[in-house]
Amino acid sequence: MVRTLRFNREIMDTLSTQQYSDLFLKHKDIFLGDEPKFLQEIRIKAAEKLSTQSFPAKKNELYKYTFLEPYFNNGFKKNIIPKPITFDICDMFRCDVPTLDTHLAIVLNGFYYDTKKLLITLPNGIIYGSLAEAIKQYPALVEAHLSKYITTDDSYVTLNSAMARDGVFLYVPKNKSLDKPIQIINILLADEELMVQPRNLFIMEQGSSAKIVICDHTLNDNKYLTNSATEVYVASDANFECFRMQNEHNEAVQVSHTFIHQEAGSNVRTNNVTLHGGVVRNNLYVNLAGEHCENTSLGLFLTDGTQQVDNYTFIDHATPNCNSNQLYKGILDNKSTGSFTGKIMVRKDAQKTMAYQRNSNLLLTSDAHANAKPQLEIYADDVKCTHGATIGQIDENALFYLRSRGISERESRLLLMYAFAFEVIKQIQVEPLQIRIGDLVEKRLRGELSRCNNCAMYCK
């Protein structure tokens, strides 16, 4: 039996979160019906919390540069159960990086897409596939981790917790390594304006290692809103690397929340390249919960038109002797906006912390806008923390040097822009991917279409 939901009606009536609470109540049977008890609890708790929350207001410090509430009030269709699509996605969307050998996981409009096998177990015990299916087959495993690493009260995350129905699940047992990267392709392809809320859960047991490549794509011109959440548990001495490429069209809005929980001696690298997108907000929360952790967070965003890309990071040095390193770079053209807010928290006992942060922005026009907000909060006294933010234009001296060798102004500018971006690209450790991304970034900077598949659809 489902217990009564204690919704705070009084507040709810005035909040934009209400429509979601209403939706939740309307489809209570689906959200709670067949789910195991722990998941019901998570959903109910989240739904109740949401009923007391509002979406971040315009003045909210956390969302200062990207006001998202209107997008969440747009009345987009929300699919609670997947709507069948007549295209053969697997055939249409073949990654054309021949040397990039990966396990493919396709997520179509927020739901894991595979008509045959929803969950795959590799010979060494690694499991990957649909989260919804994992909840059915491995409830104990999911219960031990789902919603355990959320370190924020952000109402968008609460919303995802209440309503997300599927996404990608990965489990890497103790001391096991993934033989090749898992490539998750998030595809948005619907015949109407759509909101999707996928949820991913990656569990890395002690001493394990895995690489993940995530690609976000819109495959037609419809408007989309994505509110995705990913939780990553990285046990002691495990290695986890995640490369994400966001390539959505100008009418797409994406909010992504990633929570990384690191135990002692673990090493995590994330690299987020935003090639294209209408409004993109990425939140990255890293909790260094054990000693001697390494965390590297990289980001690159290329914007033009009126695009907005906003990266928020929160690196929590909760224990001593951990290193973190952040590098976020943006190239901003036309009237676009790029923002970076990077918070480093060094807790009282986190001595010998080394935390570095750098954010550099290249403005190509006087109308482009960059916001850089480093935030350091340090409560320990034996730490080394640095942060730096730069906002600049193309170096005229370098430009002249290149032109004086016969290289046209356009090519010279491209060389310099590419060089600026390359500092992030060169840190992609899957080599064919590094070459491929380098190529895509160059095409993007040239203003050519940066399709990364051989599909018949051209993203706007």
Added chain:
Amino acid sequence: MLKITNLRTSINGKEILKGIDLEVKAGEVHAIMGPNGSGKSTLASVLAGRDIYEVTEGTVEYEGEDLLDLTPEVRARKGIFLGFQYPIEIPGVSMASFLRTAVNEHRKFKALAPLSASDFLKIMREKKEMVEIDSNLTNRSVNEGFSGGEKKKNEIFQMALLEPKLAILDETDSGLDIDALRIVANGVNKLKTAENATIVITHYQRLLDYIVPDFVHVLYNGRIVKTGTKELAFELEERGYDWIKKESDLKLNGEDVKI
């Protein structure tokens, strides 16, 4: 080849070149000397097309064409090369891709097919030997982390690859030890033909022991105040610039005096 007539330029309203006249013919080597701040580097930059300088008066003719009308890249493709006094470091742009792009832009201009990677490497190897540049440098970013000497050698290396008609070397000797100076000068001499010309800007007579100029010009206060042969360089080395400054200042006041 190059004919500069009454060239006046200014930057931020301040006049730097105050009427330069200079003619350079194919096969000639011209040395331009002069005290600090006399306008030598400005002249070099203006010839290469740096747009921060405003040309207020005068003309520059290059192979019968108005040079000032051309963009820096077109000037380069037409054979003008500036060896920078302070070569720019460009992190992230690899030497190899930079040089290959530059060489192929020159070839495209001459309606030649671009070089294949292997042909390009072959040419690069040849030229590297000529200027005795460390092989590893071409694996790095443009000038990044190069020593002062390496940067200057790199300029001559680029010159060797691009084979200019008119090379303008802006204080290529400054900051070089004797060995590096000899290597740089040898490079310049080896590249010299009857068809091309070189303008060497220098502070010191020392370089001119290696690169023998046909003419020596003294630039002072934005004007060429004296022209002679390489003996003039020796005289400058011995006596400094003061006597030239005085002579020229007096001349400006209408007195024709020889000191």
